[in-house]
Amino acid sequence: MRPASAHCQIDSVDSAAVDRAVGVVPDEARLKAIADIFSALGDPTRLRILIALSCERLCVCDLAAVTGVSQSGVSHQLRVLRDLDLVAFERMGKRAVYRLADEHVGILLSQGADHAEERFGGDGR
Amino acid sequence: MRPASAHCQIDSVDSAAVDRAVGVVPDEARLKAIADIFSALGDPTRLRILIALSCERLCVCDLAAVTGVSQSGVSHQLRVLRDLDLVAFERMGKRAVYRLADEHVGILLSQGADHAEERFGGDGR
DNA sequence: TGCACATATGAGCACTCGTGCATATGAAAG
DNA sequence: CTTTCATATGCACGAGTGCTCATATGTGCA
Numbered sequence: 001m002r003p004a005s006a007h008c009q010i011d012s013v014d015s016a017a018v019d020r021a022v023g024v025v026p027d028e029a030r031l032k033a034i035a036d037i038f039s040a041l042g043d044p045t046r047l048r049i050l051i052a053l054s055c056e057r058l059c060v061c062d063l064a065a066v067t068g069v070s071q072s073g074v075s076h077q078l079r080v081l082r083d084l085d086l087v088a089f090e091r092m093g094k095r096a097v098y099r100l101a102d103e104h105v106g107i108l109l110s111q112g113a114d115h116a117e118e119r120f121g122g123d124g125r
Numbered sequence: 126m127r128p129a130s131a132h133c134q135i136d137s138v139d140s141a142a143v144d145r146a147v148g149v150v151p152d153e154a155r156l157k158a159i160a161d162i163f164s165a166l167g168d169p170t171r172l173r174i175l176i177a178l179s180c181e182r183l184c185v186c187d188l189a190a191v192t193g194v195s196q197s198g199v200s201h202q203l204r205v206l207r208d209l210d211l212v213a214f215e216r217m218g219k220r221a222v223y224r225l226a227d228e229h230v231g232i233l234l235s236q237g238a239d240h241a242e243e244r245f246g247g248d249g250r
Numbered sequence: 251t252g253c254a255c256a257t258a259t260g261a262g263c264a265c266t267c268g269t270g271c272a273t274a275t276g277a278a279a280g
Numbered sequence: 281c282t283t284t285c286a287t288a289t290g291c292a293c294g295a296g297t298g299c300t301c302a303t304a305t306g307t308g309c310a
Contacts, residue, residue, distance in 0.1 A: 011186070011190055012186060012187045012190040013184055013186055013187055013220065013286095014183075014184075014187060015190075017181045017182075017183060017187060018181075018183070018187050018190050018191055020180060020181055021176075021177035021178075021180050021181045021183060021187070021191045022177070022191055023180075024176060024177065024179070024180040025173050025176050025177055025191065026176070026238070028169075030238075030241060030242070030245065031169050031172055031173065032169060033241040033244060033245060034172060034237050034238050034241040035166075035167050035168060035169045035172050036167075036241075037167075037237050037240055037241050038163050038164075038166035038167035038172075038237055039163075039164065039167030039168075040167075041160075041163035041167070042160050042161075042162075042163035042164030042165075042166070042167045043160060043164075043297090043298075044153075044156050044157060044160045045298075045299090047156055047159060047160050047163075048150050048156065051146075051149060051150050051151070052146035052147075052149065052150055053146075054149070055145060055146050055148075055149040056142045056143075056145055056146045057142075058139075058142060058143070058146060059138055059139075059256080059257090060256070060257060060258090061137060061138055061256070061257090062137045062138055062139060062142060062143050062146070065137040065140075065143050066143055066146045066147055066150065069298090069299075069300090070299075070300060070301085071256080071257075071258095072257090072258085072259085072299085072300065072301080072302090073298075073299055073300070074257095075257060075258055075259080076258085076259085076298075076299080077298080078257095078258090079258080079259090084244070085243075085244055091307085093256090093307075093308070094254095094255060094256045094257080094306085094307050094308065095138065095256060095257085095307095096256075096257060096258095104236075104239070104240055104243075105240070107236065108233075108236050108237065108240065111229075111232065111233050111236060112159050112162050112163055112233065113151070113155075113159050114229070115162055115229055115230070115233065116155060116158040116159040116161075116162050117155070118210075118229075119158060119209070119210055120155065120158060138256095164267095168267090168268075170268075170269090184286080184287090185286070185287060185288090186286070186287090194268090194269075194270090195269075195270055195271085196286080196287075196288095197269080197270060197271075197272090197287090197288080197289085198268075198269055198270065199287095200287060200288055200289080201268075201269075201270095201288085201289085202268080202269095203287095203288090204288080204289090216276095216277085218277075218278065218286090219276080219277055219278060219284095219285065219286045219287080220286060220287080221286075221287060221288095251310100252309105252310090253308105253309085253310080254307100254308090254309085254310105255306105255307085255308085255309100256305105256306085256307080256308105257304105257305080257306080257307095258303100258304080258305065258306090259302105259303080259304065259305085260301105260302090260303080260304090261300105261301090261302090261303105262299105262300095262301090263298105263299085263300090264297100264298095264299085265296105265297085265298085265299100266295105266296085266297075266298095267294105267295085267296080267297095268293105268294095268295085268296095269292100269293090269294090269295100270291105270292095270293095271290105271291090271292090272289105272290090272291090273288100273289080273290085273291105274287105274288080274289070274290090275286105275287080275288070275289085276285105276286085276287080276288090277284100277285090277286085277287100278283105278284085278285085278286105279282100279283080279284080279285100280281105280282085280283080280284095
């Protein structure tokens with residue numbers, strides 16, 4: 001049985017390499033977890049929120065002002081980020097003041113920014 | 126004029142903090158570039174491809190075997206990754222052998238994996 | 251208790267994206 | 281040149297997503 005390659009006559013050129021590669025790929029659940037993290041960082045609005053929070057603690061209203069989307073939209077995105085433990089918040093009276101969950105998140109952000117910046121400067125194509 | 130907040134009576138609680146936050150957020154184009162990178166990492170299939178390539182140099186057929194998607198599907202995803210300079214390839218006869226563009230990509234991957242793994246272990250909810 | 255305000259949630263919509271099928275391009279072999 | 285095979289591309293479809301509007305929840309104040 002040949003599972004995937006419908007048009008390819010051979011399943012794998014180097015089956016040993018394939019086996020090794022399969023070995024290092026995490027299981028479905030972990031892979032999904034990693035993908036969810038990156039997906040969360042892969043939206044301009046959420047990026048704006050996170051980068052803003054990497055500089056200042058802000059409430060939802062202020063984040064709406066920073067991002068330029070509605071309060072509802074910000075709240076929806078914050079829920080996504082909260083569920084992934086990318087941001088945390090504490091109530092200050094009526095307001096909810098958000099911050100990055102930990103500096104790990106900030107590192108991820110700057111790593112991504114670095115890679116993007118490299119492409120910005122010396123893009124070969 | 127109150128641009129964004131339709132339901133919020135006040136635009137911003139701390140306008141100085143908002144201004145500082147806006148100051149650190151990159152411009153639209155750069156933000157899009159960063160988001161594109163993270164988005165590319167935010168798909169399980171592309172993650173499988175990248176993690177596999179972080180271990181072995183593989184051709185398209187082998188990547189199809191590793192990921193379990195069709196050759197066409199892999200090729201489509203590889204184009205995305207190529208356009209973002211996340212992977213590179215060289216022709217070996219008829220085959221195209223892919224590899225990570227640089228170790229920067231591997232670092233990003235493991236950073237994301239680390240964060241996901243933390244949540245896996247000590248998830249409070 | 252009743253009002254005002256900040257945030258969260260639900261529904262609906264437009265849009266994007268991942269995928270497979272069919273097919274085109276390209277490269278070696280006969 | 282023709283054939284064969286690996287890879288790339290165009291098209292279409294189903295699923296997921298980000299947004300706003302309307303509304304619910306919750307918090308503090310008179």
